[in-house]
Amino acid sequence: MRPLIAGNWKMHGSLAEASRLAEELKGGASGADLLVCPPFLHIQAVVSAVQGSAVAVGGQDCHAAAKGAHTGDVSAAMLRDAGATHVILGHSERRADHGETDAGVRAKTEAALAVGLTPIVCVGETEAQRLAGEAERVVETQLSGSLPDGFAEAGGVVAYEPVWAIGTGRTPTEDDIAAIHGAMRRVLVGRFGKAAEGTRLLYGGSVKPGNAAAILALPHVDGALVGGASLVAADFLAIAKAAG
Numbered sequence: 001m002r003p004l005i006a007g008n009w010k011m012h013g014s015l016a017e018a019s020r021l022a023e024e025l026k027g028g029a030s031g032a033d034l035l036v037c038p039p040f041l042h043i044q045a046v047v048s049a050v051q052g053s054a055v056a057v058g059g060q061d062c063h064a065a066a067k068g069a070h071t072g073d074v075s076a077a078m079l080r081d082a083g084a085t086h087v088i089l090g091h092s093e094r095r096a097d098h099g100e101t102d103a104g105v106r107a108k109t110e111a112a113l114a115v116g117l118t119p120i121v122c123v124g125e126t127e128a129q130r131l132a133g134e135a136e137r138v139v140e141t142q143l144s145g146s147l148p149d150g151f152a153e154a155g156g157v158v159a160y161e162p163v164w165a166i167g168t169g170r171t172p173t174e175d176d177i178a179a180i181h182g183a184m185r186r187v188l189v190g191r192f193g194k195a196a197e198g199t200r201l202l203y204g205g206s207v208k209p210g211n212a213a214a215i216l217a218l219p220h221v222d223g224a225l226v227g228g229a230s231l232v233a234a235d236f237l238a239i240a241k242a243a244g
């Protein structure tokens with residue numbers, strides 16, 4: 001499966017910095033698909049900057065409704081209109097900061113699929129849940145609650161991001177990543193059948209140039225969702241290179 005290396009820029013950078021970073025990524029085509037997800041306000045500029053290159057652009061969230069009185073929100077169609085092809089949904093920071101639930105993430109994912117955006121649905125356990133031996137169960141519950149019917153058939157992507165590994169420099173052991181990714185594949189194939197054999201399963205949480213090759217070589221790890229290291233072009237491109 002061709003790996004996907006996705007950068008989640010979160011709430012970082014100015015408009016000028018976003019355009020510059022996008023320009024720096026343009027020449028970086030490799031054996032992996034590249035995606036960057038800037039803040040909403042920078043999407044159009046980044047789409048312009050990467051035009052003609054293989055770099056795709058995504059949003060970091062969208063509303064579940066197609067339109068309406070939802071002050072401050074952005075619809076899936078607006079993202080697509082701005083040139084985005086993907087959208088990250090259910091990131092743990094949104095689950096924590098905005099109280100997003102599995103059912104809410106599922107509704108947003110349906111909205112994204114309805115307009116032809118590729119959703120990247122995030123799941124992952126907290127440190128307390130891992131220490132209690134509940135990581136696999138938590139991830140399986142999040143998957144079954146957050147993914148709508150037709151998800152795998154439509155090419156949806158899943159990202160496993162242990163909450164305690166995000167921005168901390170800590171990662172699970174390779175065995176632990178492989179175990180969760182194997183469990184996710186089993187759950188998805190059990191629900192969606194053969195289509196889920198091709199579902200890209202990304203790992204996210206402190207992916208850096210130094211650990212990317214080892215993580216990306218694990219079974220059922222089909223790419224990475226990168227936060228901090230995606231803000232430095234050389235680091236993001238080094239991670240992409242490690243993927244293929």
Ligand SMILES: O=C(CO)COP(=O)(O)O
Nearest residue numbers: 008166167205206227228
């Ligand atoms: O949350 C993440 C990507 O969505 C991971 O962030 P870091 O790579 O900074 O740990």
